[in-house]
Amino acid sequence: MASITLKNVTKSWGGKPAVSDINLDVPDGEFLVLLGPSGCGKSTLLRMLAGLESVSQGEIHLDGRRVEHLPPSARDMAFVFQSYALYPHMTVRRNITFPLIMRQFHWWFHLPVIGGLAKRRIERSPEVTGLVERTAKILALTEMLDRYPRTLSGGQRQRVALGRAMVRHPEVFLMDEPLSNLDAKLRTSMRAEITKLHREVGGTFVYVTHDQVEAMTMGTMIALMRSGVVQQFGRPRDIYTNPANTYVARFIGTPPMNLIRARVEAGELRIGETGFAMPAHVSTAALRGQKEVLVGLRPESLAIVAAGSPATIAGEVAMVEHIGAESLVSVKLRHAATAHEEEEQEQSAVMATAPGYSDLKVAEPVAIRLTLSDTVFFSAETGERLAA
Amino acid sequence: MRGIWQHRLRMLAVLALLVAAVFPLYWMLVTSLTASSDLFAAAPHMLPSLAELGIYREAFLNIPVATWLTNSAIVATGTMVLSIALGTLPAYALSRFRFRGKGLLGFGLFATQMLPEAMLVVPLYAIFGQLSLLNTLAGLILANTAFTVPVITWILKGAIDGVPIDVEEAARIDGCSQIDIVLAVVIPLIAPTLAAAGVIAFFHGWNEYVFAQTLVSSQELRTASVGLAGFVGELSTPVHSVMAVGIIYTLPAVIFYLFVQRYVVAGLTAGSVKG
Numbered sequence: 276m277a278s279i280t281l282k283n284v285t286k287s288w289g290g291k292p293a294v295s296d297i298n299l300d301v302p303d304g305e306f307l308v309l310l311g312p313s314g315c316g317k318s319t320l321l322r323m324l325a326g327l328e329s330v331s332q333g334e335i336h337l338d339g340r341r342v343e344h345l346p347p348s349a350r351d352m353a354f355v356f357q358s359y360a361l362y363p364h365m366t367v368r369r370n371i372t373f374p375l376i377m378r379q380f381h382w383w384f385h386l387p388v389i390g391g392l393a394k395r396r397i398e399r400s401p402e403v404t405g406l407v408e409r410t411a412k413i414l415a416l417t418e419m420l421d422r423y424p425r426t427l428s429g430g431q432r433q434r435v436a437l438g439r440a441m442v443r444h445p446e447v448f449l450m451d452e453p454l455s456n457l458d459a460k461l462r463t464s465m466r467a468e469i470t471k472l473h474r475e476v477g478g479t480f481v482y483v484t485h486d487q488v489e490a491m492t493m494g495t496m497i498a499l500m501r502s503g504v505v506q507q508f509g510r511p512r513d514i515y516t517n518p519a520n521t522y523v524a525r526f527i528g529t530p531p532m533n534l535i536r537a538r539v540e541a542g543e544l545r546i547g548e549t550g551f552a553m554p555a556h557v558s559t560a561a562l563r564g565q566k567e568v569l570v571g572l573r574p575e576s577l578a579i580v581a582a583g584s585p586a587t588i589a590g591e592v593a594m595v596e597h598i599g600a601e602s603l604v605s606v607k608l609r610h611a612a613t614a615h616e617e618e619e620q621e622q623s624a625v626m627a628t629a630p631g632y633s634d635l636k637v638a639e640p641v642a643i644r645l646t647l648s649d650t651v652f653f654s655a656e657t658g659e660r661l662a663a
Numbered sequence: 664m665r666g667i668w669q670h671r672l673r674m675l676a677v678l679a680l681l682v683a684a685v686f687p688l689y690w691m692l693v694t695s696l697t698a699s700s701d702l703f704a705a706a707p708h709m710l711p712s713l714a715e716l717g718i719y720r721e722a723f724l725n726i727p728v729a730t731w732l733t734n735s736a737i738v739a740t741g742t743m744v745l746s747i748a749l750g751t752l753p754a755y756a757l758s759r760f761r762f763r764g765k766g767l768l769g770f771g772l773f774a775t776q777m778l779p780e781a782m783l784v785v786p787l788y789a790i791f792g793q794l795s796l797l798n799t800l801a802g803l804i805l806a807n808t809a810f811t812v813p814v815i816t817w818i819l820k821g822a823i824d825g826v827p828i829d830v831e832e833a834a835r836i837d838g839c840s841q842i843d844i845v846l847a848v849v850i851p852l853i854a855p856t857l858a859a860a861g862v863i864a865f866f867h868g869w870n871e872y873v874f875a876q877t878l879v880s881s882q883e884l885r886t887a888s889v890g891l892a893g894f895v896g897e898l899s900t901p902v903h904s905v906m907a908v909g910i911i912y913t914l915p916a917v918i919f920y921l922f923v924q925r926y927v928v929a930g931l932t933a934g935s936v937k938g
Binding site for chain 2: 326439
């Protein structure tokens with residue numbers, strides 16, 4: 276088990292930074308998720324941790340020991356690849372044993388007959404057999420130990436890859452989108468498996484994904500990245516409730532946080548034509564000098580009420596999605612605007628949740644009631660969160 | 664209906680190709696087993712005469728066929744082993760590493776194939792003379808290897824390109840050095856292509872004539888290709904002896920090919936479909 280510290284870690288490709296000035300401090304035993312869209316540098320960062328990619332600048336410390344100059348094998352980290360990267364010419368047993376064989380490896384293990392016998396001897400030693408079989412039992416692979424990877428399903432291959440990582444008892448487990456090749460159902464069950472593995476095996480986990488649901492459900496810490504820069508690093512709940520900027524607000528949560536444009540006028544908040552009293556949790560100091568702010572509200576903080584209700588914002592239903600226990604309703608605001616970058620044309624639709632199977636119809640006039648006590652305020656200019 | 668005819672036509676075409684390929688061998692066998700008096704008969708014999716089988720015994724008794732075959736086998740095997748050993752690492756480097764002059768090196772390897780053997784005989788003769796490699800099988804192996812290594816390097820490079828880089832990185836994480844990765848992971852994964860490349864090198868060594876004729880002069884070190892050509896005299900050629908030795912010369916190569924063809928076919932088609 277080990278803590279990981281990254282100090283000013285930078286990676287450049289031909290002078291162009293892919294990862295810029297990353298500073299992270301991950302305590303021992305945490306499950307850190309590196310989250311972000313494709314090309315944000317999260318995999319590059321993971322590969323630098325593993326030693327598969329060199330570090331252009333900065334330091335990587337593993338339990339206080341500098342490791343960025345060490346080869347991958349000297350860092351005591353296991354890596355689970357997106358493509359599983361099993362050795363196709365070896366049985367499941369040999370795949371799992373391989374890291375243990377490499378620990379006792381001599382050059383003459385490459386010789387045809389003698390090498391084969393030596394490797395088999397290690398593989399069949401009681402210590403290694405016991406370890407491999409225990410690992411196989413945890414991962415339900417016992418029946419498949421003598422099969423080749425090509426005869427296994429995607430989920431089974433992924434478990435073999437996990438087994439190969441576990442058997443070494445590494446200080447750190449690194450995982451690069453290990454579930455992205457699996458179907459939705461299997462992904463959910465493997466998600467639970469990996470979380471269980473973290474609980475049972477211990478060790479520090481670093482997990483790369485672009486799926487924020489995976490990040491929120493598995494991670495004990497999340498580092499959300501964009502264009503090679505960490506946008507926010509913290510506990511999932513913190514990131515969900517107090518996003519550092521509008522990018523984080525829109526990235527985390529399904530559906531994402533609504534960002535509604537508002538004006539601050541005489542200590543009052545004006546959204547469209549409606550005025551609201553400033554919520555109690557917001558200090559006047561935080562909003563000083565701000566004429567226009569972005570009000571961040573999660574869909575569950577927006578309630579759909581009958582059109583014309585007092586202290587509401589008027590709008591009309593733009594779309595209804597029924598997802599079972601609740602319905603997602605997109606409401607086009609009549610007099611207010613939103614700041615959702617990804618919406619190029621419609622700059623006034625917010626997302627709200629309605630309990631059960633909603634009977635709302637498209638184009639039906641409604642009103643939105645805001646639970647302002649849950650609001651997060653962002654600067655309209657910089658997109659950064661304004662201190663509460 | 665059209666499908667059946669297409670199929671029949673295709674089969675006919677395959678059959679014609681097969682006959683064109685096999686008939687010379689068959690004719691060699693028939694000629695070797697034809698009595699000397701009937702060799703130039705107006706109506707040629709299409710079936711071999713088993714009574715003439717003695718010619719094969721005579722070939723071994725009167726002609727040093729066994730020595731020639733042994734020499735050919737040594738040269739072919741040596742060429743194969745050396746070519747694979749020398750071709751694998753450059754193939755890996757060309758496939759995986761980025762270095763200055765990589766393109767030039769690749770082109771240079773190709774360029775060696777543009778030069779005919781006959782053109783290189785004289786300089787090679789001079790170099791081998793200085794290195795005391797003339798009239799040795801080792802020299803012959805070396806000369807042949809120089810010609811096969813570039814081809815084999817390119818064939819193996821193609822196969823190594825197809826090995827997922829993730830598998831190699833997994834091996835690095837698991838504690839393999841660069842050479843361990845090549846020996847323990849890459850080579851087993853490209854084994855079929857390696858077999859195909861081995862066959863190419865083996866046959867090059869087995870069939871080679873120009874170097875074997877020029878660089879080796881001693882009778883005991885003659886390879887079968889040179890020995891066989893030696894039958895062709897200025898005044899007469901013992902046709903059925905030539906054919907008998909020809910058959911003996913061909914058979915080991917055919918047997919070798921049958922032995923490895925399973926891997927060769929797998930190697931030549933490897934990577935053509937998603938695995």
